[in-house]
Amino acid sequence: MPMDLQHFWGAVLALSILIYVLLDGFDLGVGILFGLNRDEAQRRDMMGSIAPVWDGNETWLIVVGTVLFGAFPVVYSIFLSAFYLPVALLLVALILRGVAFEFRYKTHRGRWIWDFGFVAGSAVASFVQGAAIGAMVAGITVDGRNFAGSPFDWVAPFPLLCGFGLVAGYALLGAAWLVLKTEGELRDWAWHWIPRLMTAVIVFVGLALVGTLIGDFRVVDRWLAQPWLFLLPVLASLAAWQLYRACAKQRSDWHPYALTSVLFLTAYLMLAGSFWPWLVPYDLTLAQAAAPQASLEFLFWGAGVVVLPVILVYTGVVYWVFRGKVAPGQQYH
Amino acid sequence: MDLDPVALSRIQFAFTVSFHIIFPAFTIGLAAWLATLEGLHMATGNVLYRRLFAFWLKVFAVAFGMGVVSGIVMAFQFGTNWSELATRTGPIQGPLLAYESFTAFLLEATFFGVLMFGRDRVPRWAYFASTLMVALGTTFSAFWIMANNTWMQVPMAYELTASGDTVPTDWQEILFNDVLWVRFPHMLLGAYLTTAFSVAATGAWYLLRHRHLYAARTMLAMGLGLAAVLTPAQIVIGHFNGEYTAEHQPAKFTAMEGRWQTEQPARLLLLAWPDVEAERNVWELGIPYLGSFVTKGNFSAAEPGIVTVPPDERPPFLIPFYGFRVMVGLGVIMLALAWAGVWLMAKGRLRDPEHLPRWFLWAVFLHFPSGFIAVLAGWFTAEVGRQPWVVQGLLRTADAVTPSLSGEAVLVSLLAYVSVYALIFSAGTFYIYRLLRAGLDEADPEPEPAAPQAPPAAGQGVTPSRPLGAAGGSFQPGAGTSAPRPDTA
Numbered sequence: 001m002p003m004d005l006q007h008f009w010g011a012v013l014a015l016s017i018l019i020y021v022l023l024d025g026f027d028l029g030v031g032i033l034f035g036l037n038r039d040e041a042q043r044r045d046m047m048g049s050i051a052p053v054w055d056g057n058e059t060w061l062i063v064v065g066t067v068l069f070g071a072f073p074v075v076y077s078i079f080l081s082a083f084y085l086p087v088a089l090l091l092v093a094l095i096l097r098g099v100a101f102e103f104r105y106k107t108h109r110g111r112w113i114w115d116f117g118f119v120a121g122s123a124v125a126s127f128v129q130g131a132a133i134g135a136m137v138a139g140i141t142v143d144g145r146n147f148a149g150s151p152f153d154w155v156a157p158f159p160l161l162c163g164f165g166l167v168a169g170y171a172l173l174g175a176a177w178l179v180l181k182t183e184g185e186l187r188d189w190a191w192h193w194i195p196r197l198m199t200a201v202i203v204f205v206g207l208a209l210v211g212t213l214i215g216d217f218r219v220v221d222r223w224l225a226q227p228w229l230f231l232l233p234v235l236a237s238l239a240a241w242q243l244y245r246a247c248a249k250q251r252s253d254w255h256p257y258a259l260t261s262v263l264f265l266t267a268y269l270m271l272a273g274s275f276w277p278w279l280v281p282y283d284l285t286l287a288q289a290a291a292p293q294a295s296l297e298f299l300f301w302g303a304g305v306v307v308l309p310v311i312l313v314y315t316g317v318v319y320w321v322f323r324g325k326v327a328p329g330q331q332y333h
Numbered sequence: 334m335d336l337d338p339v340a341l342s343r344i345q346f347a348f349t350v351s352f353h354i355i356f357p358a359f360t361i362g363l364a365a366w367l368a369t370l371e372g373l374h375m376a377t378g379n380v381l382y383r384r385l386f387a388f389w390l391k392v393f394a395v396a397f398g399m400g401v402v403s404g405i406v407m408a409f410q411f412g413t414n415w416s417e418l419a420t421r422t423g424p425i426q427g428p429l430l431a432y433e434s435f436t437a438f439l440l441e442a443t444f445f446g447v448l449m450f451g452r453d454r455v456p457r458w459a460y461f462a463s464t465l466m467v468a469l470g471t472t473f474s475a476f477w478i479m480a481n482n483t484w485m486q487v488p489m490a491y492e493l494t495a496s497g498d499t500v501p502t503d504w505q506e507i508l509f510n511d512v513l514w515v516r517f518p519h520m521l522l523g524a525y526l527t528t529a530f531s532v533a534a535t536g537a538w539y540l541l542r543h544r545h546l547y548a549a550r551t552m553l554a555m556g557l558g559l560a561a562v563l564t565p566a567q568i569v570i571g572h573f574n575g576e577y578t579a580e581h582q583p584a585k586f587t588a589m590e591g592r593w594q595t596e597q598p599a600r601l602l603l604l605a606w607p608d609v610e611a612e613r614n615v616w617e618l619g620i621p622y623l624g625s626f627v628t629k630g631n632f633s634a635a636e637p638g639i640v641t642v643p644p645d646e647r648p649p650f651l652i653p654f655y656g657f658r659v660m661v662g663l664g665v666i667m668l669a670l671a672w673a674g675v676w677l678m679a680k681g682r683l684r685d686p687e688h689l690p691r692w693f694l695w696a697v698f699l700h701f702p703s704g705f706i707a708v709l710a711g712w713f714t715a716e717v718g719r720q721p722w723v724v725q726g727l728l729r730t731a732d733a734v735t736p737s738l739s740g741e742a743v744l745v746s747l748l749a750y751v752s753v754y755a756l757i758f759s760a761g762t763f764y765i766y767r768l769l770r771a772g773l774d775e776a777d778p779e780p781e782p783a784a785p786q787a788p789p790a791a792g793q794g795v796t797p798s799r800p801l802g803a804a805g806g807s808f809q810p811g812a813g814t815s816a817p818r819p820d821t822a
Contacts, residue, residue: 073423
């Protein structure tokens, strides 16, 4: 059975990252868009649309971190040492945006501080995540079981490009969420941002593609070896095209979030397809990085088969409790 | 400039974890207090509990938010700064922390949303259930953290691979050993006492300022009543914590006891002025025989001094020594205050708060931070006392640091954390202070007790409330819309 548990925890890790990206992605995106809207009433509704759920969403990042620690401790060590400064930046950014939900309503004079923290924190957190993915694609220097590169390896054109790309991508997800959750002027405002952000994402993805080819990353060989992967960009292009059409027609408030999620899902599968079964590309595979069987089993019988399904159920229930449009101005505070 | 990544990482970890623990120490108890208030409101219908709930929920929101954001930092620091520790003990520490996020973090974070925004979106029982889920989440979180930390204090049920990694051999022992089950209650009670004194101090503060008399009395009575029961329990459990330390971590224990040389029979030092260079106490105040008695239960046992520990395995002497005394000293004061409060209440002095001695209200009010300081002092004793090990006897702190880490990088991150934490800590405590100063919502009438026999208004199903049977007086709906509040401004 050893193979099975390694793959089980690999799958839970993959699922947690996907849930994190789709959920915290939209609330980070709303945080970025918050900076582009000056209307206080609309800002309140923007924050109100994510206030009940952002904390749970962000917790999936901790789930990702601790699943790595528990099931793939070597990978946890290598990634976090490789991204020492970006992780510190990410954490500071998440702190500033997290306290803003309470703090901005506790002061008038000092509100600008927390609003700035909310916008900058959301943007920086998104940027760092994108840059980290980019740096991983470009390759992390590993010696044995330790990171052996320099603290600024991630400051290179390709990772930075990915960082900006994810900022645009999360903002797109955030705009789609706002269309889904709000009404009136704010929803119109969000609708008009979607095509622009979609275009920005396409530009960054295009540049990243060029960067991948120029950079001669090993990932190219893997794509050529597995041609089915090329279906994914086709699917993504279809979703992008449908998103432009949905914006022109504005028939259903569900369309943007659903289509943007498809976009993120295809991008995610492209990444997964590029690296499977490597966890630290091309140094450690899933099997090489896995914790001992006794650790994986202990996690499996409690967290895996019992707690995880319960989590998915109550997360669903709470999203259902907060379903529907946010009533303008009717939020807490 | 040559910066030492180990020293800086230790400073960073100590700083971020100390900052973090302040908030869970408060919110573990507050979550339970909120669930209690909501339950009491459902059971009695007394609107006072609803008002107290609304009031403390605002405080909880600020403190919980700061606990969450500072906690995320902790979840990643094992990998960023202590990757050697993470790799080698990850097979044991990793699953414990993963269980924390699965059973605790998601639970509390998700239902926190319901608590804050779901009051009119879910049935009443579901709202009450949400308060229970948040309280359960904070409790689970404390359990996994204590399980993890206990394993670092007393590593057990593991074997080592050729590369020095730990492999768990018996999870049941890791989760159900005697050490953990005295340390987890110790932390939990510490958190409850922190909250109990914060709530009681808020009540005392309002009474001193003649505000919200009825609510203030309830807070004072519930806070001190709870503390009167829990403080003695905490002292007993604290004693068991000392016993495990004496057995498993003699180096830490000798430092806590302030004992340099082996003594037979051993004294119990109350106070001392240690001279670390000379390895002796310049001045000391001790009780003969009691050291042997407290540890071994007889009056003649020999107790080892720190000189029996090899110099390179000794912890710093002063922090465990003073940290322990601060914690125990505050515990004794809390016990005195709680019992004095219960005695005053039993004498009926609380029924008419004007007759509560002002010195007593001042004393309770000034002990607002005692729980926090005691928790911090206890953790400093436990963690510094374990040095130079990060995992007792297994891995030294100096060997646990990330190999690729440069001192400059840690300095940058440390400065970033210090400045951001300084900003949010000063703002957060100021906002909490403002919430406390603003007081309870004025939307509900504040009932003042009138004649003891006043019947509840017909058709309201209101039960006379006697919180813990100590607040006294009866609830009379509609009588007196507000307490005298000369200083609401």
